Amino acid sequence: MQYDIDFLIIGSGIAGLSFALKVADAGRVAIVTKKEAVETSTNYAQGGIASVLGRYDSFDLHVQDTLAAGDGLCRQNVVEMVIRDGPSRIRELMDWGVAFTRRSADNDELDLVLEGGHSQKRIAHAGDFTGRVIEQALLDQARRNPHIGFFENHIAVDLITYSMRMKRGTVTAAHEDVCCGAYVLDTGNGEVHTFRAKITVLATGGTGKVYLYTSNPDIATGDGIAMAYRAGALVGNLEFVQxxxxxxxxxxxxxxxxxxxxxxxxxxxxxxxxxxxxxxxxxxxxxxxxxxxxxxxxxxxxxxxxxxxxxxxxxxxxxxxxxxxxxxxxxxxxxxxxxxxxxxxxxxxxHYMCGGVLVDIDGRSDVERLYAIGETACTGLHGANRLASNSLLEAVVYAHRAATHAKAHLEKKTLDFCPEVPPWDPMGTTDSDEAIVVSHNWDEIRRLMWNYVGIVRSNKRLLRAKNRIEMIEEEIHQYYWNFKVTPDLIELRNIAVVAHLIIQSASLRKESRGLHYNLQYPNKDDRHWLKDTILRRPFVG
Ligand SMILES: Cc1cc2nc3c(=O)[nH]c(=O)nc-3n(C[C@H](O)[C@H](O)[C@H](O)COP(=O)(O)OP(=O)(O)OC[C@H]3O[C@@H](n4cnc5c(N)ncnc54)[C@H](O)[C@@H]3O)c2cc1C
The missing domain is CATH 3.90.700.10 (Succinate dehydrogenase/fumarate reductase flavoprotein, catalytic domain)
Structure with missing residues (x-):
């Protein structure tokens, strides 16, 4: 089946839903989400959302706290922009029905609390169910909107990309530079559908499941980062795992x-x-x-x-x-x-991936028509370490920026530029009877990442991890093309890609900064490493 739509949003957490609500008046929206829509990290967030809302607080103080946590790698203009936009986005969440806790029943003021790294009480919360309250309010709004269609239990397999530069003959070899949708597996019947879209948004959340122990729910397998990397987009700062x-x-x-x-x-x-x-x-x-x-x-x-x-x-x-x-x-x-x-x-x-798909101030990746928002993006807000409760804030601010940008440019976009999207080729049609290989590799990757690429790293551990992941990736590669795709296999391929990228990034950074700590380089080295770690898939012509 082929669907032609205006906005394809992959993910139904705070980022995807906020974006959907903002563009629904401009075109047809499809939200593809791999389990039930509510199954997101957003739904499990407890603490709250940081913003300057208190009498004694100021934008400058929140900026300073964010920069201090980020340990030299935050983009100052991004930090300023996100923090200044925060209060408007919180009010918008409240307009959408999010009931933050008040100081008392007869007091309209929000009950702002303190968290680690913040110099002021600035965390708005809804008891310790903040994420659940936000997710429910946004889902209620989105489900009521006639322009938004939900595709639950649909998992995106890969992005559909083109090289316009090659098509125009301006280059002979180039990475794909335009995205026009994604292939999506309906996990109910095993069919892979083609979603052609003028705008594609990755809102796929984090990468916690790459590690043996994680606070993240099962959906957090880094799919957006893996898909964007395979499509040729830049990814950055993946060594900074909180x-x-x-x-x-x-x-x-x-x-x-x-x-x-x-x-x-x-x-x-x-x-x-x-x-x-x-x-x-x-x-x-x-x-x-x-x-x-x-x-x-x-x-x-x-x-x-x-x-x-x-x-x-x-x-x-x-x-x-x-x-x-x-x-x-x-x-x-x-x-x-x-x-x-x-x-x-x-x-x-x-718990949290600070790096991700590299985006500009409007949430655009370097592949045209492809946006990334929420935890899957690397915006420059967190730098080398995220300040507590800044992630929900980043998700709503960037959903707003990206939606505003996408809407403003939708008029000029048509689907004609990618007229012949070939249907998904099922290739190896045999059903896999070797599920044990998938579960074994899942387990091995998560354990090796925990043991060798965890809180404290070393050159030797990183080298071991690199050797192992390359072998596992080779095995997955053979398996992938021989059998029908399943959700487990899709996620396994993605955690392997993300694990490899984390190892590569951690190996490149020869210093300790923020969340990255290497025993061989215990100090910060501003002279050489005051910069992002940026990776792109090597071009295979
Ligand atoms: C336990 C916990 C507590 C937290 N507490 C806080 C807090 O107090 N404050 C704070 O600011 N942050 C907190 N965070 C972090 C914050 O919750 C997340 O960073 C944020 O919710 C991410 O939102 P998102 O919309 O980017 O992704 P998510 O909410 O994770 O949503 C991702 C969506 O993408 C879908 N998806 C993924 N891959 C695919 C695919 N291939 N195909 C289709 N769909 C796909 C998923 O099914 C899901 O719907 C917490 C995180 C956790 C896990």
Missing amino acids: FHPTCLYHPEAKNFLISEAVRGAGGILIDARGRRFMEDYDSKKDLACRDVVARAIDNELKKSGDDSVFLDITHKDSDIVQARFPNIYEKCLSLGIDITKEPIPVVPAA
Whole structure:
């Protein structure tokens, strides 16, 4: 089947849905999403969204905090733009029905809270269900809109790209430079459809599933980054993987995060013997930036051999803790941990990808008609490290920028430039009876990334990881073309590409900065490395 539309949006998190709502008055919109629409990282965000909304706060302070976290690699103009646009985007979320928590029932002011790395209380939240409340409000709006069509349980396989320069004869060999849609697998019936679109938007979220331990849901396999790279787009800064310091450590808890806001509310990190340790690492102690805290916990665990450290909030009033963290309280209680009476066992886990598809200030990749927004993009806001709660903000600001730009240029675009999109070639039609190969490779990639390309890296570990991933990629390559595509195989191919790109980027950066730490180069080297790590697929003619 072939669909011809104006806007193809891949992903139904905060970025994809906000973009859809903004362009729906200008054309037909299709949202393709690989599971149920609600299954997104957005839906699991707890802490909140950062913006300058408080009386004592200022744009300058938020800019300074963001630049300090980014450790020299933020793009100043992007930081200024995102932070100044923040309050308007928060008001828009509220107009769409997002009910942020107020200071009290008879007070209209938002209840702004503090998080690690912020110098002011500026996190707007909805209890500790912020993401769920945002996702639900945006989904409600989008489902009511007659111009927006949802394709749930549809997974994008690859982008459809052309080289206009080659077509025009201006060059003989070039990367593809125009995108006109994507091939998409309907996971219900196994058919691959062609979506031709004037504008294609990658809003595919993060890459947490590349690592063994992650706070991310299963959808976070870096598909957008892998597809864009295969299509010849530039990708950048993929070595900067943020590890959240405090994921719940419990055999029955899959990917459950203990929000940064718990430390913001006075939570203290202790080891198994009850000793506070953050004062050994940073003057901000438990409120230090995420990377500092994650590395400190990693170091404590390596020294002690313990399975976890603990986050203690028992000294705070029990009613206040329950009211502020209802989700965390209930979840922990269901596992036999009463957080008002006992410390919570926690470990670090892969949480956020600061790098991604390289985009300009309007969310455009360097492939024409292809935008990337939300966690899948590298905008320059986060630099070498993301400040807590700046990602939801970045997603809404860039959805707005990209939608405004795309709408303004839609008139001039037609689908005539790519008249003959060939239907998907199913190639090897045999159903795979070797599913074990897929699950084995999944497991091996996630484990090798955790062990060799995790919080603390070294040249030797990176080299080992590179050798292994090249062998695995070769195996996947053979498997991929011999069997029918399945969601597992598509995701496996993507995590392998993203893992390889992270290893390549980490190997190139011969210094330690922000989230990237290499034992052989423990210091920052501004003279040589005050720059992005940018990669592009080598051209195969
Ligand atoms: C547990 C947790 C807590 C967090 N807390 C906060 C917080 O408090 N504040 C904050 O600012 N940030 C937080 N973050 C980060 C933030 O939630 C994410 O960065 C943000 O929600 C990403 O939004 P997105 O729209 O880019 O992607 P997502 O919300 O992840 O949506 C991605 C979408 O793309 C779809 N998709 C992916 N690949 C394909 C494909 N091949 N084909 C079709 N569809 C595809 C997925 O199905 C999904 O619909 C948290 C993240 C997690 C995991």
